[in-house]
Amino acid sequence: MTEKDDFDLRNFMPFLLNLAAEQSSLGFQRTYKNRYGMLRTEWRVLFHLGNYGEMTAKEIGERAVMHKTKISRAVAKLSQRRYLTRTRDERDRRSERLALTPAGLVVYRELRQEAEAYEAQLGKQFTAGEVVLLRMMLRRLAGLD
């Protein structure tokens, strides 16, 4: 140790959070990446449309806390793969209503099932109360509530 030390990097919250986030993403990533060649941004978009129904890119951005350029590119890819359709909103022709195709819906259902299983598996390491508390703290740290 160079310094007398009560401070350990491995307890530094941003570091720990990043590491935990990375690790926990890794397991699930195998599913959408290896199985469907998708990026994280893409499955998030897919997921939003599957989970909450038709919406615009902007709405997705707000809900998923993603920058609009990420969304724009993810939408382009998903549309290319015929997982979603884009239809100009006639009431505001700047924006488009995005909706999953039947093919997109199939993939969504599959991924969602995987996600639920993965979530359950992660949760098994802790008590139900701990998980609730963890979620609450993460939501606060994420600035969600």
Next chain:
Amino acid sequence: MTEKDDFDLRNFMPFLLNLAAEQSSLGFQRTYKNRYGMLRTEWRVLFHLGNYGEMTAKEIGERAVMHKTKISRAVAKLSQRRYLTRTRDERDRRSERLALTPAGLVVYRELRQEAEAYEAQLGKQFTAGEVVLLRMMLRRLAGLD
């Protein structure tokens, strides 16, 4: 809702973790990025050397859970800025022992102080017991213990 739904993306652990990690990194990033023009990879390397003393790139990689190419580039930058020195290890000439220069140490101390303050600020949102539990859970999720 397209599906009947007990599952909400905003409660999905990998999503929440990523968001919380991003947000919590952002605040601290201002310090090392704006003040010293450093990248996250760079400050992590600097931090390890300041916190745990002289070591090799490989050891940093293991402790910080960072890929060797990231470290290689971070070390190059830090060395360029004269924040650290590299001396070939004569017992194994493949590796180098990395150590902070006095200038590097100054920056480390400054950043470390900022880090502690930032950590304290984050912690204020929760009780001491909650923070302890959160750390424990994150360490587990990160695969650290």
Next chain:
DNA sequence: GAATAATAGTTGATTTTGTAACTAACAAGA
């Protein structure tokens, strides 16, 4: 002690992200 494998670290090519500038459409006020 060659030959082969493994390791520390670097480099280059590719992919992905981030930033800023842009287009097209709408909104509001004079």
Next chain:
DNA sequence: TCTTGTTAGTTACAAAATCAACTATTATTC
């Protein structure tokens, strides 16, 4: 209506992360 401002989304360029191939050195095995 004309100007000015705002918003949805895209695109181009720069920064960064990822992946694979490479050099130099050490370890292993026959």
